[in-house]
Amino acid sequence: MKLAVINGSPRGEKSNSKKIGAWITSQQGLHNDLTVDTYYLFKINRQDAYIEDLSGTYILLFIFPLYVDSMPGIVKLFFEKLEQKKQAFGGRPVYFVIHSGFPELIHSRSLERYLKYYATKIMDMNHLGTIIWAGSEPLQMAPDNFFRKKIILFEGQLATILTKKRLPEDISEQLGGKEHISKFQSIIYPITPFKDFYWNSQLKKNKAKKLLKNQPYA
Amino acid sequence: MNITIINGSNTDAKWLDHENALLSFAKKLETNHQVTLVTIKDLKLNYCTGCWDCWVKTPGVCMHKDDGPGYLKTIVKADMLLYASPIVSGFMSSETKKALDRFIPSVLPLIRPYEGEYHHLKRYDSANTFGVLLFEDMDTDPEAAQIIFENFNRIRKNMRADHFISQLVRPDNMEVLAHEISRY
Numbered sequence A: 001m002k003l004a005v006i007n008g009s010p011r012g013e014k015s016n017s018k019k020i021g022a023w024i025t026s027q028q029g030l031h032n033d034l035t036v037d038t039y040y041l042f043k044i045n046r047q048d049a050y051i052e053d054l055s056g057t058y059i060l061l062f063i064f065p066l067y068v069d070s071m072p073g074i075v076k077l078f079f080e081k082l083e084q085k086k087q088a089f090g091g092r093p094v095y096f097v098i099h100s101g102f103p104e105l106i107h108s109r110s111l112e113r114y115l116k117y118y119a120t121k122i123m124d125m126n127h128l129g130t131i132i133w134a135g136s137e138p139l140q141m142a143p144d145n146f147f148r149k150k151i152i153l154f155e156g157q158l159a160t161i162l163t164k165k166r167l168p169e170d171i172s173e174q175l176g177g178k179e180h181i182s183k184f185q186s187i188i189y190p191i192t193p194f195k196d197f198y199w200n201s202q203l204k205k206n207k208a209k210k211l212l213k214n215q216p217y218a
Numbered sequence B: 001m002n003i004t005i006i007n008g009s010n011t012d013a014k015w016l017d018h019e020n021a022l023l024s025f026a027k028k029l030e031t032n033h034q035v036t037l038v039t040i041k042d043l044k045l046n047y048c049t050g051c052w053d054c055w056v057k058t059p060g061v062c063m064h065k066d067d068g069p070g071y072l073k074t075i076v077k078a079d080m081l082l083y084a085s086p087i088v089s090g091f092m093s094s095e096t097k098k099a100l101d102r103f104i105p106s107v108l109p110l111i112r113p114y115e116g117e118y119h120h121l122k123r124y125d126s127a128n129t130f131g132v133l134l135f136e137d138m139d140t141d142p143e144a145a146q147i148i149f150e151n152f153n154r155i156r157k158n159m160r161a162d163h164f165i166s167q168l169v170r171p172d173n174m175e176v177l178a179h180e181i182s183r184y
């Protein structure tokens, strides 16, 4: 059995998407006949060669971040190229993981809808589910221990994927995602003391704090 | 009013009539407004790499040395910002998506609630009207158009624009649309 992890993050090997992919496939040793291959879409020049490769018997698992409310441009480019070869992908099992900086699921719902449309109506693939992890950016800041429950949940999906079963309908909620912030949060957030801490500390580290609100093109 | 139109067509000849009509649409608007039409495929514009230098190292400035600054200048001065795109693989084109990703330097990293959701603050006092002109032809699937409009309405929130325009456009209906927008 062959599983292709298709990493659609422009950050490539330094991405949160890579970490998530590693969590999902961490138990691969338990499956004797399994080969896992990872493809990085940020290597744009290799996208055509990847498609040739993927037209074999792989189960497809796309993992990428939300970029301005949908997929990163490099992922859309890949989707367009894949459509050109759609006859090789009919009926193929496909899963998606999308993850976002903002902590509400609502940001990713429209992309989730499109992914289902793309997989089923454009590609005639066998779409078996989309996981949304809302609020993945802390992965850059906190140790993996902090995400233990989520890691276990991600690890648990490998068996489902390899048996080509549908992911649980509520998988995104199981990951802790809430559709919206509460009214209370939206009132309290602007007066929370440390809300800008991460950005301010990064700016300070780069001696750019005074430039935070710079308007170079005004 | 400053109107910026971003043409995100790919190189498919199928959309040439739409692109020409978009040119006439922009000309027509010029009667009453300052109009800039930017065609993404004519620019050297790289894909965003997600480095966030434009937020934490050189605020407002992307690290790519390409035509990004010219593109950003036209969008931050716009009162009305319209993205025009063909439907490719059931969604906006990758050219359009690339251009939208490169919008990020024009917002701040700081987050505050807007319309009941977390969104970034604006860096500039820019476009209060945001929209999409979606190229329509005989193959257009209303479901795809619906998904794209819904997605652009999300982007509108990300840009903190209060007004939204979403329109299926054909070479034969752009003149009417220009007339309607002219009255804005």
Ligand SMILES: Cc1cc2nc3c(=O)[nH]c(=O)nc-3n(C[C@H](O)[C@H](O)[C@H](O)COP(=O)(O)O)c2cc1C
Residues within 6 Å of the ligand: A009, A010, A011, A014, A015, A016, A017, A018, A064, A065, A066, A067, A068, A069, A070, A099, A100, A101, A102, A103, A107, A136, A137, B048, B049, B050, B051, B052, B101, B104, B158
């Ligand atoms: C250009 C750009 C656009 C982004 N747009 C969004 C967005 O619209 N909504 C959101 O919640 N997060 C957004 N993010 C945040 C990413 O989804 C988040 O940082 C993610 O963890 C990055 O994952 P990666 O390291 O795998 O690329 C954006 C990040 C970048 C760099």
